[in-house]
Amino acid sequence: MIRTNTSRTWIASDAWSISRPLASMEGINEVGDIFGFTFITGENPGFEDYLQKLRPGTGAVNHFIQEYKQLRFSCTPELLQHRECLDNKPAELCPIPDSLMFKSPEACSLPDPQLADDDFLLLEELKKVNFNVDNGTNEFYFDDSGNFVTGYDLIMWVKARDQREFITVGRYSLKEGEVELSEDRLQWINSNGTVPQSRCSERCAAGTVKKVSNISCCYNCTECEEGAYTDDWNQHDCKKCPNGTWSLRGWNHCEERTKTFQRWKEPYAIALVTAAGLGILLLLSILILFLVHRKTPMVKIAGGKLCYVMIVGLSVSFGSVVLFVGKPNDHLCQARQVMYGLGFTLCVSCILVRAFRTFLAFLFDLNRQHELKKLYKPLAIVLLVTAVQGLICTFWLIFDSPKVNYFDQGMEKWLQCTEGTSIGFSIMLSYISLLAFVCFLLAFKGRKVPQDFNETGNIIFGMLIYLFVWVCFIPLYINRNKLNERSIVQASTILASNYGIIFCHFLPKCYIVLCRKKENVREEIERKLRIFSITSAGVLDITSMDSGVIRVLGENSVEAGSVFQEETVLLETSVVSSGLGQSICSVANLSNFSEGEATSPRLRERRKGRMRSSSF
Known part of the structure; x- marks a missing residue:
């Protein structure tokens, strides 16, 4: 990150949150703000002075580890001598010391007591640990699983010339699940000293849900579909509207549907x-x-x-x-x-x-x-x-x-x-x-x-x-x-x-x-009828037209068989080609196709004559 000049806000685990070599690395001030969590620490009055003044004598051997083993596993000097005797002589030549009473015999029987497989004993002892430091303000203890439950200190790496120093800016309480932050102690790396943006995505408002993107820890805000909603920030799932209610896309609540129809004013x-x-x-x-x-x-x-x-x-x-x-x-x-x-x-x-x-x-x-x-x-x-x-x-x-x-x-x-x-x-x-x-x-x-x-x-x-x-x-x-x-x-x-x-x-x-x-008018209809007849057949006699069709127009007395029968004159023109190529035009008044026959015998006779002429 130093080589690529990448500046970020880092969250360090307790493995390197107070690492001095990293804090003094060249260019460490260019990587951005660094926070870390470490176990809560406190002052035990006199212990630090004791460690500072602890010196072995001239030519003496530091038996700190040996003493630790004796205290930890009750391995007394007599037991260690008995073990050494067993390694060099038969068992019957090695008398058993009177002090063969200890918590972990396996530890004393091993060449290196630290290899003893008795972690369960340590776990049992951790469950009993409970002490206070800093005049009782900090309590240290472990839960039934042997986990440290007091909490963590929030450490911030601040600039100190060309390296970093560690200061405590807050505390995370495991028991209460809360972070206590001392904002006045925060020293941001940026030039204006303001709080940097700590998320790559904005908060998702009500009516939307988080949809994880392809970038780690980032997400998109997606609107809920119709019939679903969210009523709070940063929700992961949309809720279905109850029966009888509905919501539009992106709504944060559901409402009753409005009954409607095709109204007159639309x-x-x-x-x-x-x-x-x-x-x-x-x-x-x-x-x-x-x-x-x-x-x-x-x-x-x-x-x-x-x-x-x-x-x-x-x-x-x-x-x-x-x-x-x-x-x-x-x-x-x-x-x-x-x-x-x-x-x-x-x-x-x-x-x-x-x-x-x-x-x-x-x-x-x-x-x-x-x-x-x-x-x-x-x-x-x-x-x-x-x-x-x-x-x-x-x-x-x-x-x-x-x-x-x-x-x-x-x-x-x-x-x-x-x-x-x-x-x-x-x-x-x-x-x-x-x-x-x-x-x-x-x-x-x-x-x-x-x-x-x-x-x-x-x-x-x-x-x-x-x-x-x-x-x-x-x-x-x-x-x-x-x-x-x-x-x-x-x-x-x-x-x-x-x-x-x-x-x-x-x-x-x-x-x-x-x-x-x-x-x-009737006269105009008759005139068009004459023109139509002459046009249809040049051999048509105007006199016969006057005596035939025109007369029929004046005499269309037809028996009314129903209310739909009218006096309308319907014309039929048929042009029949004879074997000699001569055109014959017959104009017939078919009246109204009444159920009965025409009341006039003369009209009835004329109709029969037309049919004979047509068949010819």
Whole structure:
């Protein structure tokens, strides 16, 4: 250490704590402060003078060791002579002295009494030692194991020119386990005489524990994990929080978790409720607009009374979003899922009717069209499709319905709805997705029909938006560790689905009704029909159009088989190539596919004629 100029604070054991050779070593003052422990010493009056004045006489031999042996092992001169006789003569020639009474015969029988194996005798004698020095201030004694229990002196090596001297600066009491330090006697080596930093690591505060590092006697302070704590300095282990309490990382205490839920004043809740409210308000405005213009062609093309059913279904779906906010209970948890399932299914079932109707109206094969027309029962389709969803929700509620559960998240105990079994929840969503996919396929089949006379484009985009939104919903929902975020994800997905239907199905019609009123009259529809007919087949006779299609437009008196049947004129244009390459265009009014036939015999006869013409 002297060669490397390493300065440290040293703690010496009693083996070298008062070593004079070390204290006088060259460069000893460069190694830093040195402390040491040594057995407590005291003054025995007169003993030091005795040792100093003890001198052997001229030509005399120091019998100090010999006397020690005699006192220690009771080896008298007679016994030593007897032992010497036994070594040189037979035993019968060596009489036994009368003083053959001693504590340790083995010691006197050995050439060197110090090699005697009788340490136990010394231990027994040490247990009896008890004396005082320094006028009774220091007591010296040994415990039952022979250990010195009085304590140790704390020695400090202080500078004395180019070497060190020993001074006592404190005392360690074994009995009390305490160190008494005389700070006024400390003489530090550093230039300013201040106390050096005696540890390589700072104390670990409450909330942290000691983690031993790769440096001896050093450690790092590591924060306790969540659910554990320490409430004092320099702890080695974290304590677990009692039942019902929790702590965050690095806490020095545990607290009760706060019960919470999606409150109305939170930003997400405000956004969800606002979006749902705007959606319902928008639907109400559309409903009023359609009722006011219910007799116009554009409202009839939009679906007529089916639109009102769609608006009701979407309103119920928007209402389910509101139930995702506020303090939940079992009934609200069940109601919000059922409301969405039934409400949106009702809306999609109406779209399915419209897609099926458009598919039939523009089906080129009239024979197949006639067969499929038998399946076109709007009321039955809507009721049946919605009833199936009702059965799914019923079985879900019976076997494992949504309910309220508590979930611990940090210092919060969330009151949250769970969907119960994931099977019921998945079947409900899958059923709606299946209906949307069927609507998409039916609309896709009729995508080539001119935009002025069909709804396929609106249906295709509306269903694509729904399918895309819910496909994105699945990974987002599954990957949400916090259940309150799952509720937000589902509510947001419902809003996106509802607005997709509104934007694709209702707003375009509202735009025409409000901003392009000239296109929302019978004459404009007839004009576009003429243009479409002429464009489709150049051989088409305008006169026949006027006498055929136009006349049908004025005479579409159809027997109403249900509340969903409208007076909407649906057109089918089929271009059939004959063997000579001649194009024939037939424009047919398929009316509303009523369960009965047209009340007008002339209309019925005209329909038969169209079918014959088509087969030709």
